Amino acid sequence: MKHDRPARRSDDTMATDYGTRTPPQHTLHPALRAPFSARAWKEFAYLLLNLPMGILFFVYAVTTVSLSAGLLVTFIGIPLLAAALVGCRGLGAVERTRARALLGLDIASPLPVRGKKSGLMSWVGAVLKSGVSWRHLLYGFLHFPWAVFSFVTSVTFVITGWSLFLYPLWQWVFPEYTDQDGIALFSDGTNDFYLDTPFETAATSVVGLVLVLASPWLIRGLTGVDRLLVAGLLGPSKLATRVSExxxxxxxxxxxxxxxxxxxxxxxxxxxxxxxxxxxxxxxxxxxxxxxxxxxxxxxxxxxxxxxxxxxxxxxxxxxxxHPAVLTDRGLDAALSSVASRCTVPVQVEVDLDQRPAAAIEGIAYFTVSELLQNVSKHAQAGRASVDVWRMQDRLMLQVADDGRGGANTTSGSGLAGLAERLDAVDGILVVDSPVGGPTTVTAELPWRK
Known part of the structure; x- marks a missing residue:
């Protein structure tokens, strides 16, 4: 069987109302709009704040760690080190907020530190054993040199680009207030070369325009490193995230x-x-x-x-x-054909599996298709529907499509929202593509686990 499947949609396709949002139309090319976009200026503001925040974090980290290390021979050194790590976590929270506001990077906060027992020493031990706390401290050391470099690079590039681009507007400053005719490219006391002719002024402006157009992409690359640092060092550990999930x-x-x-x-x-x-x-x-x-x-x-x-x-x-007996005895093909026969519209079922998945996954797949076909019968007002099941590497793929009125959504409280939650509980995915007016295609992805 051929599988000409639609490509998986990005996260924004999981919106609650498909087909109602029309993307804005722009006459300018994205490269020309970039220097004036809010994203570019937010990212530039982030790089500007990198320097003071980098200095603050670095000075705090060096001072507190040095002080606590010097006092380790006394009792006060260990609690002071724990307090220093907690302060690093507080500064990390500021950095996550800054990244969320200016970069659109939403990093979850790490779980708070809790001791196994009540008391100061239990809390101190929990802080010192927390890998998240030490990663915040490492961020303070690593981010400082990068903050200096990114600040200097971005400021130099942006100011130089805009200054050269607007040079025809402020060239008059040189002859008016200095003894120069323009920007001096070369001067050895005997020979001077100034950018003062109309051609040289225009060429300078063109060079500035190139720098202005390139600056958003340079800034985006610089902030990309910041994204990696914040996500890798200031977020919760992968183990903690997985436990929470x-x-x-x-x-x-x-x-x-x-x-x-x-x-x-x-x-x-x-x-x-x-x-x-x-x-x-x-x-x-x-x-x-x-x-x-x-x-x-x-x-x-x-x-x-x-x-x-x-x-x-x-x-x-x-x-x-x-749990239907036909599913246990004969597998998904026969079980889904039985479900399709009870649907109020004609349903074409195609199952292309060379072996059966795990019993639990097979049961979830059966009930997923059953619920989707019930939605087709009750709400879709469709003339026909189809069910396709196939394997893609270590994933079991299900797709139910109909030619009904569309408008299906995954808003909270809907049947599809509950179905998506149940699939997510076993590391599955539910993707709904249902523009108003139809057709509707619901694709489910489950782990094979055989």
Missing amino acids: LESDRGVVVDTAAADLRRIERDLHDGAQARLVALAMDLGLAKEKLLDDPEAAARMVDEAHGEVKVALQELRDLARGI
Whole structure:
């Protein structure tokens, strides 16, 4: 089977309303707009602040670490070192805020330091054992030389570029207030060469324009290094981030399991259980009428037989909702074909798998497609739909498409939002492409884990 799949969209495609945002149209080329863009000036402001912040952080780090190292022979040296590291974390918070405001770099704050026991020494030990605290200190040492270099480079480049570009507007300053005719390119006391002719003035302005147009890209490259430093040294560790993600995913899994149990209990109570209770009452009445009115008793038994069939069908549906036997016995192809046959619109199912994924992933894939097809039946107003399943390296790919009215979204509280959370709990991804007016394509990606 051929897989001409749409390329994965960037994060902004996960917006809540597709097709309603039209990107602004610009007449100028991006290279010409860059020197006047807010991003360029914010990044330049960041580099300007690099010098004072770099000096402050470096001086603080050197002073406090030197002082605490000198006092390590006394008791006060160790708590002082811990306090110095905490101060570095505070300055790191300022740096993260600056990067968030001027670079658009949103770095999560590291987890606060907590001792295993209450008391000063437990807290001091936790601070000294924290790799995050030492990385903040390392940032103070490494960022200072880079801050000096980036400040000098950016200021020199920007001021030189704009000064040369605007040279025709301020050239008159030289003959008016100095003994020169213009900018002196060469002077040895005997021979002087000034930029004073119309051609030289125009050429100077062109050179300045080139520098002005190049300055945003130079600034962007310089701030790229700052992004790496902030993200690598001032953010939480990868292990802490992963632990936080797993804790969040565990909460989603627990909530989902609890919701499923409540749904099963409700379905049993309101469905099969209530029907079986009514069936028992009907059979009791039929037993009482068996001798007095055999014909009425026979009718009641016949009705009870019909109720038994309905109750059995409800129990089968409930069991299929928990885990269908066809999925266990025959895999995704047969199980998804069974789901598609119950959809209100024609569904074409294509499953291209050379082997079966892990049982848990297979079950999640089945219920994902089931829920998406239910959305097609209830909300899409579609004429047809399709389900494609294939493997891409170590990932299981699912794609459900329909030609309905579109407008599906992943806003909080929607069914797709809950589905996205459940997939995220197992390191899965849900991508929705549903412009108003259709068509809708929902792509899910799950780990293979075989």
